Amino acid sequence: MSLKVNCPTCEKTVVWQSENEYRPFCSERCKLIDLGDWAEENHKISQPLQSAEPMSEEMLDALEEQFVQHNKFFVEPE
Structure with a gap:
């Protein structure tokens, strides 16, 4: 059975397998639309300050x- 996920950009169903290079x-x-969104800082990974x-x-x-x-x-090997 193959795992199916939704494309993060268009929500189309995608079969998760090694043959799918994207x-x-x-x-x-x-993939390029998503990359452009990251480049334009439309996506951010942030965490609120704890203090x-x-x-x-x-x-x-x-x-x-x-x-x-x-x-x-x-850690450097000893």
Whole structure:
């Protein structure tokens, strides 16, 4: 059974398979329309600030340390 998804641009049903080079889009046209929307900043990935408090160096260092601990691929081999 093949997975079917909707094209993010036109909502047409698309079969998700390796032969479909434009997946999840139905066509190159829809893929380029979406790319243009990103380039024009019509789409944005944003997250609201958690706090109005300014970030101190200590806070940034702690966040960086936490990130590195959870993402071991950034750690230099010993």
